[in-house]
Amino acid sequence: MSHGEHYFTASPASPAQLRTIDVRLAGRDVRVTTAPGVFSGDHLDHATRLLLEKVPPPPATGDLLDLGCGWGPIALTLAHAAPQARVWAVDVNERALDLTRRNAEADGATNVTAVEPDEVPDDVTFAAIWSNPPIRIGKPAVHAMLVRWLPRLAPDGVAHLVVSKNLGADSLARWITAELGLPVERVTSAGGFRILRVTRA
Structure with missing residues (x-):
């Protein structure tokens, strides 16, 4: 990635x-498509892997949020673990959204919706939020990102942040x-990372 370009850019210059690449998600070997200009574009990064390995399975139904989806490892994991749920993969990076859509289609994850933040309806609340x-x-x-999304947890919803x-x-x-005003619990600490569990009460 060139100097000055960031994966949080809407339209990467590269x-x-x-x-x-081949990655292991939810106990499965999965071949995914990646590209420069997105976060961890050539591998599954350590922090995301820790989140996927240490967080309990998501609720089986409801709306689930992958906040900052990149090329989609969290969204694919949520979709496989909860095929009856609706998974929202949200990012401001257009290339990341395109990659997530490609990878969801290739993996048969028909319950993934990859969109920009403003495309998520305001009345949607989340049974789970997973994010790196x-x-x-x-x-x-x-x-600002957390102020926007964490209060949209459902009453019994849980967010996990690494x-x-x-x-x-x-x-x-x-x-x-x-x-x-949301309770936070540190549930895991490993490899220099914390996993924070956020609830409504």
Whole structure:
């Protein structure tokens, strides 16, 4: 990725040179399509892998959110674990959304809807939110993202966020409780990352 380009850019400047890689998702070997200009475009990153391995299975039904979907590893995992649920894969990066759609189709995940944030209807609430949030875009942008989405948890919904300890996982947990009034529990700490569990009460 060229200097100055970021995976949080709506339209990456680098060429969309598609490649296929083999990854393990939900206990399955899956071949997916990736490209430069999206987060972790050539592998399944450690933090996302930790989230997928350590978080309990999602609810079997309802609306599930992959916030910041990249090329779709979380969305594909949610879709496979809960085929009767509706999985929303949300990103501002057009290339990431295209890759997620490609990968969902190839994997037979017909319950995945990959869209930009404004395309999610306002009345949708989420039984689960899974996210490896883009901490490196800076606190104001991350906070704005969480302010928008975490309050949309259903009354019994649960969010799981994976965040690097060195990039402020503990301070982010305190901020969520202080600013949004949502309880946060640190459920796993491994490899320099925390998994935070956020609930409505």
